Amino acid sequence: MLHSLYQQWFPIASSTDLVPRHVYQAQLLGREFAVWRADDGYVNVWENRCLHRGVRLSIGINDGRELKCQYHGWRYTNRTAGCTYIPAHPADAPARTICNNTYPAQEAHGLIWAGEEANGPLPDLGAHANGIVLRPIPVHAPAEMVETTLQSYDQDILFFVQPCDSDHCIIRGIAKPNDDRTVLLRQHSFALGELRDQVEAHAALVEAPARYKPVIARVAEDFIDIPTLTKEGRTADLPVTITAKDIIAKGIARLRLEPLKCALPTFQPGAHVDVHLQNGLVRQYSLTNGPGETDHYTIGVKLEPDSRGGSSTIHALNLGDNLAISVPRNNFPLRRDAVETILIAGGIGMTPLLSMARALNVQGLPFAFHYFVQSDAHIAFRQEIGTFADAATIHKGLSPEDTSTKLSEILAEPGPARHVYICGPGPMLDTAREIAGRTGWSDTQIHFEYFKNNTQRNTSGSFKIELARSAMTLTVPEGTSILNVLHENGINMSSSCELGACGTCRCTVIAGEIDHQDVYLTDSEKAAGNAMMTCVSRARSDRLILDI
Amino acid sequence: MKLYNYELSGNCYKLRLLMSFLGVDYETEAIDFYPGQKHKSPDFRQINPLGQLPAIEDNGLVLRDAQAILVYIASKYDADGTWYPAQDPALLGQVMQWLAFADGITATASAARLHDGLYYSHIDVEAARKGAHTLFRILDEHLFFAEDAGQAWICPSDQPTIADIACFPYIMLSEEGGINRMDYPAIRRWCDRFKRIPGFIVMPGIFPAGPAFEKPAA
Numbered sequence: 066m067l068h069s070l071y072q073q074w075f076p077i078a079s080s081t082d083l084v085p086r087h088v089y090q091a092q093l094l095g096r097e098f099a100v101w102r103a104d105d106g107y108v109n110v111w112e113n114r115c116l117h118r119g120v121r122l123s124i125g126i127n128d129g130r131e132l133k134c135q136y137h138g139w140r141y142t143n144r145t146a147g148c149t150y151i152p153a154h155p156a157d158a159p160a161r162t163i164c165n166n167t168y169p170a171q172e173a174h175g176l177i178w179a180g181e182e183a184n185g186p187l188p189d190l191g192a193h194a195n196g197i198v199l200r201p202i203p204v205h206a207p208a209e210m211v212e213t214t215l216q217s218y219d220q221d222i223l224f225f226v227q228p229c230d231s232d233h234c235i236i237r238g239i240a241k242p243n244d245d246r247t248v249l250l251r252q253h254s255f256a257l258g259e260l261r262d263q264v265e266a267h268a269a270l271v272e273a274p275a276r277y278k279p280v281i282a283r284v285a286e287d288f289i290d291i292p293t294l295t296k297e298g299r300t301a302d303l304p305v306t307i308t309a310k311d312i313i314a315k316g317i318a319r320l321r322l323e324p325l326k327c328a329l330p331t332f333q334p335g336a337h338v339d340v341h342l343q344n345g346l347v348r349q350y351s352l353t354n355g356p357g358e359t360d361h362y363t364i365g366v367k368l369e370p371d372s373r374g375g376s377s378t379i380h381a382l383n384l385g386d387n388l389a390i391s392v393p394r395n396n397f398p399l400r401r402d403a404v405e406t407i408l409i410a411g412g413i414g415m416t417p418l419l420s421m422a423r424a425l426n427v428q429g430l431p432f433a434f435h436y437f438v439q440s441d442a443h444i445a446f447r448q449e450i451g452t453f454a455d456a457a458t459i460h461k462g463l464s465p466e467d468t469s470t471k472l473s474e475i476l477a478e479p480g481p482a483r484h485v486y487i488c489g490p491g492p493m494l495d496t497a498r499e500i501a502g503r504t505g506w507s508d509t510q511i512h513f514e515y516f517k518n519n520t521q522r523n524t525s526g527s528f529k530i531e532l533a534r535s536a537m538t539l540t541v542p543e544g545t546s547i548l549n550v551l552h553e554n555g556i557n558m559s560s561s562c563e564l565g566a567c568g569t570c571r572c573t574v575i576a577g578e579i580d581h582q583d584v585y586l587t588d589s590e591k592a593a594g595n596a597m598m599t600c601v602s603r604a605r606s607d608r609l610i611l612d613i
Numbered sequence: 614m615k616l617y618n619y620e621l622s623g624n625c626y627k628l629r630l631l632m633s634f635l636g637v638d639y640e641t642e643a644i645d646f647y648p649g650q651k652h653k654s655p656d657f658r659q660i661n662p663l664g665q666l667p668a669i670e671d672n673g674l675v676l677r678d679a680q681a682i683l684v685y686i687a688s689k690y691d692a693d694g695t696w697y698p699a700q701d702p703a704l705l706g707q708v709m710q711w712l713a714f715a716d717g718i719t720a721t722a723s724a725a726r727l728h729d730g731l732y733y734s735h736i737d738v739e740a741a742r743k744g745a746h747t748l749f750r751i752l753d754e755h756l757f758f759a760e761d762a763g764q765a766w767i768c769p770s771d772q773p774t775i776a777d778i779a780c781f782p783y784i785m786l787s788e789e790g791g792i793n794r795m796d797y798p799a800i801r802r803w804c805d806r807f808k809r810i811p812g813f814i815v816m817p818g819i820f821p822a823g824p825a826f827e828k829p830a831a
Contacts, residue, residue: 082798085826087805090795104826126823135820200757203796247761254754429824
């Protein structure tokens with residue numbers, strides 16, 4: 066019987082219960098829900114427990130975009146319920162598998178409807194459609210008993226009884242539209258209260274039925290720690306359609322991508338997606354979205370004068386064109402525990418930093434957003450930058466020398482809990498890296514994202530790779546990458562840019578001398594010699610032992 | 614002013630709240646309520662013969678009873694006269710009505726918490742919980758219709774009054790006495806509003822609210 070109830074829609078709240086920045090607590094068939102409305106109006110119905118330690122999310126904080134657990138501050142985003150930040154692991158991006166349970170929900174006729182596995186249409190309300198929603202009356206009695214008693218109540222009211230548990234329910238009534246709304250609400254609040262007292266007195270005389278036992282899924286052990294990178298390769302799992310496209314600055318197109326089926330996965334600031342184009346090319350673009358903006362992804366694409374078919378193809382796309390993209394990956398995660406975060410953007414390199422700045426801005430964390438552009442006409446995402454007020458500084462038309470001077474000013478004072486994130490053209494990043502090294506910033510405080518790898522790469526020489534966990538030894542011939550050899554031999558290894566810039570195909574090296582050719586690892590990580598980018602880096606020694 | 618204080622006491626918290634809202638400076642003297650039972654000691658009974666917290670001393674005046682002290686502090690230190698609206702008879706009557714109601718919350722919800730949390734095993738906890746639910750049903754209905762009339766607080770004023778302060782702590786701590794508030798959505802929303810009053814402070818078991826919703830600039 067419980068199973069058939071699982072398929073049904075039940076009202077679990079009045080629309081007016083979900084005021085902004087509030088978390089409503091509900092229960093249906095024994096399962097507790099945390100219900101909250103995001104600032105964009107979306108109604109989230111989630112299991113009422115944090116995946117971490119099981120604390121009720123109904124005591125958490127709804128910041129309008131995300132729900133934050135009171136206990137250890139895990140943040141879950143609007144719509145997907147995916148975890149976007151774990152304060153105890155500030156340098157890591159939470160795995161996509163850390164996602165709370167969500168339940169079907171709809172808002173109609175002044176009520177929030179939900180169900181364990183509800184499907185199909187909502188009940189037809191007939192003459193009561195868009196009527197007056199009565200004050201809900203919770204009753205400590207079985208729903209069936211309450212339903213029977215309600216049969217002798219005012220026939221003009223349409224009733225739904227929400228079975229919270231086997232011995233607890235809520236009467237939710239709808240009256241036909243009426244001028245004397247307040248009088249009617251008061252009258253029924255009192256009369257239903259009297260009815261409740263009667264039913265509860267009766268229920269106290271009979272034996273209470275056994276409580277419903279909702280299935281509480283076990284939380285995977287992995288959630289205790291940050292899981293390792295996902296294993297799938299370069300795949301395009303998400304079909305999306307272009308629902309808006311405009312030129313927002315000289316040579317820069319903004320594209321709004323909405324899913325063609327199912328919902329978009331959770332992203333965090335700094336994340337990028339692979340866009341698979343019709344001509345077979347695969348390009349990486351950072352998501353510019355703010356926190357909780359989970360119904361679409363927005364990317365900014367600069368038309369490169371020497372485009373090899375990537376940016377020019379995207380600029381030629383039109384509204385309604387479909388694309389295949391990868392799930393978002395985040396190799397440029399944003400810490401939220403810095404006393405100050407300095408974001409330095411060069412040109413189109415502003416896109417991941419824009420998403421970071423929007424998250425910091427919403428959370429009220431201190432940051433500075435420095436945006437280097439060629440000219441006024443090149444400023445992209447002006448409206449979003451406008452919301453940063455004094456935190457944003459735009460540096461226009463600086464020569465390489467002036468840029469270097471300005472970067473020296475911005476990076477003048479390394480501090481123990483200050484963090485710098487930089488994304489932009491290669492020469493600017495190289496300059497910043499050199500200045501940061503000179504001023505004493507440590508590698509762990511300054512985070513770079515290159516959008517390409519301009520270093521001259523050397524693919525000469527053959528060597529062997531020993532895969533410690535797979536018990537295989539493979540030969541990497543001249544002119545072929547480790548990544549290709551792995552894929553040819555059926556070994557899954559995620560990859561994205563395949564140019565040594567994005568960090569997706571990072572691999573732990575157990576032994577052997579690495580010939581680093583990427584721009585993702587920091588100098589100290591390269592010197593430590595225990596990690597490499599398998600898409601471009603090679604071996605100086607005859608053989609490498611990899612943790613694969 | 615000196616407050617005889619116990620950190621886990623909701624009644625002492627009422628006074629800490631009001632003094633924080635008003636920006637009144639005060640010192641505290643910690644009374645070891647549990648496990649020391651120092652509120653029943655001969656020394657403390659010379660301050661309050663009832664052997665109960667809180668009590669204050671202000672310029673030689675010794676005063677006991679949380680609600681009475683709220684009236685005193687608000688009358689003396691709130692220049693705007695909004696927390697204790699002595700100039701508005703109808704409003705003042707309602708404030709006093711809900712102060713008495715708050716005593717009922719203390720007698721039930723606080724008693725259940727003392728039973729569950731501080732080993733007051735002589736308390737009939739089922740009766741205490743039932744009594745608290747009866748009061749919460751009344752307050753939830755009151756707040757539902759207050760909200761419906763565009764009124765944010767327990768009494769019909771644009772500003773919160775000491776009636777809100779008197780009711781807040783033991784409602785917010787009720788779960789420590791096994792009293793779930795899921796059935797009281799209007800009370801839960803009022804708790805959020807209360808936590809957003811400028812100057813709000815927390816105590817163990819009471820968390821802060823998140824930022825309030827502000828309409829984005831057009």
